[in-house]
Amino acid sequence: MLSTLFFTFAKIGAFTFGGGWAMITIIEREVVDKRHWLDRAEFLDLLAVAQSMPGVLAVNIAVVIGDKLRGLKGAIAASAGTILPCFLIILLIAMFLTPETITGNATLTAIFKGIRPVVVALILAPVFTTARSSGIGWRLAWIPAAVALLVWSKIPVISNPILYIVAGGAAGYFLTRRAHRNLKSE
Numbered sequence: 001m002l003s004t005l006f007f008t009f010a011k012i013g014a015f016t017f018g019g020g021w022a023m024i025t026i027i028e029r030e031v032v033d034k035r036h037w038l039d040r041a042e043f044l045d046l047l048a049v050a051q052s053m054p055g056v057l058a059v060n061i062a063v064v065i066g067d068k069l070r071g072l073k074g075a076i077a078a079s080a081g082t083i084l085p086c087f088l089i090i091l092l093i094a095m096f097l098t099p100e101t102i103t104g105n106a107t108l109t110a111i112f113k114g115i116r117p118v119v120v121a122l123i124l125a126p127v128f129t130t131a132r133s134s135g136i137g138w139r140l141a142w143i144p145a146a147v148a149l150l151v152w153s154k155i156p157v158i159s160n161p162i163l164y165i166v167a168g169g170a171a172g173y174f175l176t177r178r179a180h181r182n183l184k185s186e
Helices: 002-014 020-034 040-052 057-096 099-104 106-134 142-152 161-185
Strands: none
Touching: 002 020, 002 057, 020 040, 020 057, 020 106, 040 057, 099 106, 142 161
């Protein structure tokens, strides 16, 4: 199982461009749909835990999934599988390509320009699938859009993401509490 964890996350790490969010859909497909290691609700819970941890999302999700499946050894195997391909690819790029080589080469410049929109799509896809799996429909889509715009605004007090994390947590707590009270009174 440890080698399967390592190679599963190594395959994902080797063929995913765009960082953690670009990997989420592929990780979900492997862990939930293909291998049935977790159900969708467990995966979403672990994704929430991974997002709340400091560090890189791709490594965090590998750690929490590996830990859930096989404890500390599973966490190490999954995170090593995620990190190793990226490390080796960056090492090879650093050995053979300098910034001057990239900017001076029209083909490489065109390749990187072509990858940009694909990376954006790879990042947006898990956002939509995670929202759909979490039950967030178009009626509530304005909330993350508004928060993203406010954070992007660059106004010091308004653009602080910690404010929105605390506000979202408080709102979730009070709404859940109110829903439980309503259920008890019925």
